[in-house]
Structure formats: structure tokens, C-alpha cells
Amino acid sequence: MSECDPTEDEDGVTVCAAHAWFMAGIAPGGLCIEGRLIEAEAAIARVRELHGRHDPNCPYGEDCAGAGLCLACREEYPCATIRALNGDSDE
Numbered sequence: 001m002s003e004c005d006p007t008e009d010e011d012g013v014t015v016c017a018a019h020a021w022f023m024a025g026i027a028p029g030g031l032c033i034e035g036r037l038i039e040a041e042a043a044i045a046r047v048r049e050l051h052g053r054h055d056p057n058c059p060y061g062e063d064c065a066g067a068g069l070c071l072a073c074r075e076e077y078p079c080a081t082i083r084a085l086n087g088d089s090d091e
Contacts, residue, residue: 044085053077 051073054066061067070079078086 047081048085051079051081 050071052071054064054069054071054077056067058064058067066074068077069075070077070082073079073081078088
């Protein structure tokens with residue numbers, strides 16, 4: 001078995017330490033990789049909720065100024081944020 005490369009990345013983490021964290025399923029910052037994934041998915045869900053479509057059951061119907069628009073940025077729904085989360089972005 002070869003020795004670990006002691007080179008450091010821009011954050012001062014050695015390649016050896018990063019490899020050990022990966023093998024143990026732990027990400028820098030202390031959370032396991034699964035925990036970080038759960039946090040990321042929760043953050044994406046919050047963004048989706050924030051950038052949701054205006055209530056299609058609004059009592060004002062088509063006369064509502066927000067009909068068919070994103071709740072947060074007021075763009076036509078789906079807005080650029082939702083398209084990016086869906087992988088449909090042109091950018």
C-alpha cells in the first residue's frame with residue numbers, strides 16, 4: 001500500500017485526510033456525506049416552495065395580477081430558478 005500524498009488543497013486539507021474522510025463517509029465540516037445530502041435536498045425543497053406557482057385556485061382567477069407567475073420573482077412560471085433546478089435552464 002502506498003503512502004498518502006501530503007499535498008494540501010486551497011483549504012489546507014491534505015489529500016490523505018480527504019481520502020480518509022471519503023472512505024469513512026465524512027465530509028469536511030463534520031457532517032457525514034448522507035447528512036450533507038439531506039441538508040442539500042431540504043434547501044432545494046425550500047427554494048422550490050419559495051419559487052412556487054401562484055395559487056391556481058386564487059379567488060380572483062385570471063383577473064389576479066399574479067396568475068401564472070412565480071411567487072418570489074414574479075416571472076412567468078416556471079421561472080429561471082425552477083428551470084435551473086429541473087435541469088431545463090439555457091444557462
